[in-house]
Amino acid sequence: MLGHQGDVQFMRINKIPKDFEKAKSKTFFAKSERSGHVHALCGDYELYTNPKNPSEFIVVVGKDGAVLNHTLFTNTAFEGFFDKTQATKVADHRPSFFKPGIYRVGIQKRIDPLRKPITLFDRIRNRMSALLGKITYKQVNVTAVDVAD
Amino acid sequence: MDIDMLKSENIPQLHEWIKKNFRDIFNGERYRNFSFEKAFNAVKFAYQLKRQPAPFLVVCENPLEAQLIKNAMDILYKRKDETFLNLFNQCKNLARAKNIDYEILEKASNALFEYTLTKCVVFVEENIRNGKWKHLLLHVSEKILTPIGISADHNYFIRAFPNLGQEPASTNFRKLWQHHIESCLMVVITCRDVAVASKYPKHFRFNGNRLLHSIDSPAVEFGYSHPIFDASLYFINGRIVHNKTLITNGFTYQDFVQTENAHDRVVMLEIINEKGAEAILNFFNIEEVDRKVIKHHLNMPMFNAFGEYVGDKEVEEEETLILYRTKEKFRNIYDPRRPFFQKNRLAWIRFVCPSTGTNYMIQTSPSFRNALDAAKASRAFNTRQSYAWMQRS
Numbered sequence: 001m002l003g004h005q006g007d008v009q010f011m012r013i014n015k016i017p018k019d020f021e022k023a024k025s026k027t028f029f030a031k032s033e034r035s036g037h038v039h040a041l042c043g044d045y046e047l048y049t050n051p052k053n054p055s056e057f058i059v060v061v062g063k064d065g066a067v068l069n070h071t072l073f074t075n076t077a078f079e080g081f082f083d084k085t086q087a088t089k090v091a092d093h094r095p096s097f098f099k100p101g102i103y104r105v106g107i108q109k110r111i112d113p114l115r116k117p118i119t120l121f122d123r124i125r126n127r128m129s130a131l132l133g134k135i136t137y138k139q140v141n142v143t144a145v146d147v148a149d
Numbered sequence: 150m151d152i153d154m155l156k157s158e159n160i161p162q163l164h165e166w167i168k169k170n171f172r173d174i175f176n177g178e179r180y181r182n183f184s185f186e187k188a189f190n191a192v193k194f195a196y197q198l199k200r201q202p203a204p205f206l207v208v209c210e211n212p213l214e215a216q217l218i219k220n221a222m223d224i225l226y227k228r229k230d231e232t233f234l235n236l237f238n239q240c241k242n243l244a245r246a247k248n249i250d251y252e253i254l255e256k257a258s259n260a261l262f263e264y265t266l267t268k269c270v271v272f273v274e275e276n277i278r279n280g281k282w283k284h285l286l287l288h289v290s291e292k293i294l295t296p297i298g299i300s301a302d303h304n305y306f307i308r309a310f311p312n313l314g315q316e317p318a319s320t321n322f323r324k325l326w327q328h329h330i331e332s333c334l335m336v337v338i339t340c341r342d343v344a345v346a347s348k349y350p351k352h353f354r355f356n357g358n359r360l361l362h363s364i365d366s367p368a369v370e371f372g373y374s375h376p377i378f379d380a381s382l383y384f385i386n387g388r389i390v391h392n393k394t395l396i397t398n399g400f401t402y403q404d405f406v407q408t409e410n411a412h413d414r415v416v417m418l419e420i421i422n423e424k425g426a427e428a429i430l431n432f433f434n435i436e437e438v439d440r441k442v443i444k445h446h447l448n449m450p451m452f453n454a455f456g457e458y459v460g461d462k463e464v465e466e467e468e469t470l471i472l473y474r475t476k477e478k479f480r481n482i483y484d485p486r487r488p489f490f491q492k493n494r495l496a497w498i499r500f501v502c503p504s505t506g507t508n509y510m511i512q513t514s515p516s517f518r519n520a521l522d523a524a525k526a527s528r529a530f531n532t533r534q535s536y537a538w539m540q541r542s
Binding site: 003 | 357414415418449450455456458481483484485488493505506514515527528529540
């Protein structure tokens, strides 16, 4: 199952991938600083984050389900906002509903045409320099020889 | 105290400290809450700790202005400018009086500032004309790391951690910290008889990822007393913009094509992308490569008046995907799908959906020929599933 709310996209998966760690508290997925709107999941779920990629999340939704709201950031300050399975007043995007299950949540990808891509050669070169650094070598003591002799 | 000494249990404490002490800087409250009396008392206290007589305080709008005013004061002092010396001595006596009248002291200090400002503007303009204006700027004060001002945050942090905020309130160190917070001063240049200080920025602007960002105004906006002292900083998605005329005066297509400066090109591209689909189409010489209309069979969730989920409604929605690319190739434009080519076209995929009001363009690889492939590649996850949404809004 694939879904999206603006540029926040979600996909149902079978198990939690390796790199994810359970988050201590719930938070919104994305925020627009200009409009002050956030994409926030509210309801019965556990949040997992990827320390290597802060815009990637896993949510494990419990039996009560969860609602992905697009709402004002100030609403998230209300006590228990993230725990109520409830649709809030719509900002720009309608609410989406997450049935019980595991979901991957991420932000739509866009390429940066000004960033030089890392090629296979770059990877090999980096790997080689790392490997060369690990090679141990014996220090050879060179004694000075008088050329005149 | 070193950053490596931080342990995982210190992180929430650190976050709390940052939130408590820096929030008012970033929402502009520290600029608005500035009070001359509190600032003067803070600087006076810092001088007392060093067993120095109280200086008088000259307040500027930004650090550049503070440095230039201080340099201009040095010049006027050495030249023995009569009006300047009169005002200077008046301020010095008022600041060291037994019963300080803060209102009069502020007025006297402002009078000195105004006089120095007019002279400083002349110095800077003369130096700009002669091409030597950097002389005045390059003379940077070394006495900038004072216990009042932005360096105090660092000073306080390294000395008080890990007992942040728990040390006794009576200590001089704690008092100094309190004075620093109340002074609302960002930078203080300390001299024997005068302290030249700068206020914090008026406004900060960020994008959704909390990176400094603004495409039409400064991301860090300082006040200034004369336009030549404007020290506001421009950022686009966290990247500093050195050539601020790109934001203040705008740019043309020719500028984009001709520039050899990679930084300028990034800034131009980000500004155009930020302005939206119409701006991109108007700015670049663009051709349509492909267009696809996709029908999505959606399960639209329904909610009652209390916001509770009541079930799904099946609906059909049409989405149009349009793939565009520029007719010209540009140097130093990269395509992640063909990483060895250094001259490429720019390409965008446009998503149009009348029912959700979606109409935006994002950058994609110019080597796509099919709009559907480009749309699939723009998804947040790498998946083999077809391009079909079950829920969308």
